[in-house]
Amino acid sequence: MRCMQSVKTGALVLALISSSGAWAQTTVPPPGRLLASNCFQCHGTNGKGPGFERLAGESSDEIYKELKEMQSGKEGQGLMTKHAMGYTDAQLRAMSKWFSTQR
């Protein structure tokens, strides 16, 4: 359902860009970026520090796996465990993927 929605939104966005002339100079954000920006306050802008663990350029699977482990509560009841519990599975995947694209 969520996938279907984002495909539709994507198509709409493309249509709007091609029809909007001069305004198209600003680009539509890549998926996952706004979600991932929830992590920037503590892990640095784009996950590049300063702050806690650097996330930029880490493997998508690794970040996702770690977030899922935290979410399960097996890693204790720390702040990151509670944070991870606030996001859906799709959101954790989207932000993990976005960080993996950062260099």
Place this chain on the structure above:
Amino acid sequence: MKRREILQAGLAAAAAAGALHPLSGRAASAGGRVIVVGGGMAGATVAKYLRMWSNNTLEVTLVERNPAYLSNIMSSLVLTGQRSMSSLRFGYETLQSRYGVKLVFDEVLAVDTAAGSVRLASGSSLTADKIVLAPGIRFDALPGQKDPSLMPHAWSAGAQTELLAKQLGAMKAGGTVVLTIPKTPYRCPPGPYERACLLADWLKAKKPGSKLLVLDANPDIVVEQDNFSKAFFGLHANVIEYHRGVEISSVDESQMMLYTNGGAVHGDVINLIPPQRAGKLIEQTGLATATNGRFAPVDVLSYASLDAPRIHVIGDSSATTQPKAGHIANQEAKICADALVRHFAGAAPDAAPVTNSACFSTITRSQASWLSVVFQYDALSRTMKSVAASSAASTGWTKDNFEDMNEWFRALMADSFA
């Protein structure tokens, strides 16, 4: 091409009328122009992210009246001598040099919501496609209050912080300090409680025999009840006297007295944190139509004002379900920046924004607790709703948390100002 010609004609006309402050050497950015008013946590962040996320195609002008920002976060540590004011100072140079934000050090006197312009104290005006207002909060004056330096709030870092530090330092051992907490919503919900804990710890060491009266206008501790209750009634019970539901009706500065619904209270030092409302500009512009006329209602998908869609309101001035605090203000700014970048690209805002809050509270001068919550957009109520499982606090307080607090502050400020 046509648009540029129209813009240039407009500029020429405006310049001829003497009404325009030149934003830059160019006529205008083809990507759109945004004015940001107020360079606090929300304003600095939105200016930075508007430039970064638009690949520098949006022209962003930040109007701020102070030469630098003084952080409210961590400012209670100035009262205990653990931090200097200069450690709380964050300049705007990097926003300009690294991101190309245009800086105008001036004061906005009025906002024209229809024209998209702001009038400055220096006499000139700025015009843009969108205006983001982030003027923070201001304080209600209580009856009898004439000189704000006699019972400082120290709730907006700066001269007031230094003043309160000085008054506390000059107080004799065995004295009485009073700290008042206004009704919600106010800036930084755990802030007054953490200040009370920190001061209690400091009083024990530096001013033995002193008392700290905490007068809370709320029916109970508003946040992190477990930790603050344990601290107030356990760890700091010999110093803190906590009174619920106490509202200040008037003050007598010459006698250092507070008159409340629970009787008269005297303090040798009084940290009077008054009720709060959105910055003056919000009310003046007619945007303070929520929370009994105190704060600005917004669409939390873009932070567009519900009263003037060309104006966006972020940070402590806005009325949302989220706490008024720097970490959240930073994320609100990113949602607003993302929505504006999409707007100028002809697209709708992200339909499912998420924000989070992480915050640390000093329970002693070397130990802290933490508080966490994630908010997801709820399409039905059009509000940000906290996710129950994510809403939690630490069990107690530790030295490690205190160190994490310092790291969190360093990261948060860099994400907002650098």
